[in-house]
């Protein structure tokens with residue numbers, strides 16, 4: 001059987017680089033597109049170049065026509081993935097998350113590409129009253145520009161799928177952990193503790209409850225779901241059936257680092273505007289594929305700490 005060709009946008013990022021490795025193992029040819037704004041070429045160094053071709057390209061600014069010929073699937077992961085600075089840089093989420101998605105959808109139409117796989121987020125649920133939150137919960141009020149930009153992208157994707165010969169898979173992830181993790185709370189805490197091991201400033205009151213998923217479990221879930229659900233528009237939550245508080249997360253991190261810092265909380269239910277005090281997604285739909293996560297949240301946090309300890313270069317992040 002001839003090999004399928006897939007495009008992975010954001011291929012040099014935390015999740016994208018694992019996805020490229022996975023697809024190559026599944027016998028795909030992969031074209032990876034990334035501008036290296038938050039990704040690293042280093043993450044791609046062990047991938048077989050016979051099955052993978054990397055192009056440094058800015059999906060917002062550059063002409064991207066030439067990359068999309070004879071492609072059967074697109075995994076669209078490139079984005080501004082940092083939720084916190086939306087209010088400060090108010091154009092960024094719209095441009096990088098919504099406009100770029102529209103540009104890629106246009107490529108699907110022009111090149112008759114049949115499958116579009118999208119990394120959305122649990123942030124689109126805002127502060128849902130329904131916990132665990134189902135995919136079809138009451139239409140949520142948006143609390144971050146990141147969530148709003150991803151929900152707008154979801155709307156465009158489903159409208160294109162309805163209008164054209166395109167099947168779409170929209171995955172709403174909880175926070176993802178694991179090797180190559182380069183942004184998020186574990187990263188921030190370790191970076192701060194490296195600067196001062198005796199003290200840790202925590203945003204909010206530390207009682208925020210969050211759910212996490214290991215990156216390898218995340219990719220397995222995408223793969224299983226993509227082969228299982230066959231509607232035109234498939235929307236799937238990805239997470240575990242656990243959550244932990246920020247305080248508990250800090251205990252796991254500091255135990256692993258063998259540190260006992262004094263904790264200082266900025267106070268309030270939310271760490272910043274748009275921080276959701278309780279994220280816990282209903283994952284019955286993804287489990288109906290037979291998928292289940294292999295790692296608990298505790299193990300995923302520990303694995304992330306281990307990675308960051310042995311890859312301190314990443315803490316110096318651009």
Ligand SMILES: NC(=O)c1ccc[n+]([C@@H]2O[C@H](COP(=O)([O-])OP(=O)(O)OC[C@H]3O[C@@H](n4cnc5c(N)ncnc54)[C@H](O)[C@@H]3O)[C@@H](O)[C@H]2O)c1
Pocket residue numbers: 009010011012013014015016033034035036037038039040057058059060061076077078079080081096100119120121122173174175176177182184
């Ligand atoms: N990591 C998480 O916890 C999490 C949770 C929910 C959703 N997501 C989504 O998953 C996807 C991947 O996230 P990640 O954690 O791997 O983030 P990441 O920042 O590591 O990866 C994003 C990649 O996209 C690239 N990129 C950004 N803008 C680009 C542009 N204009 N042109 C080309 N490349 C560009 C970056 O260089 C980077 O390599 C994102 O869409 C993110 O919103 C991530």
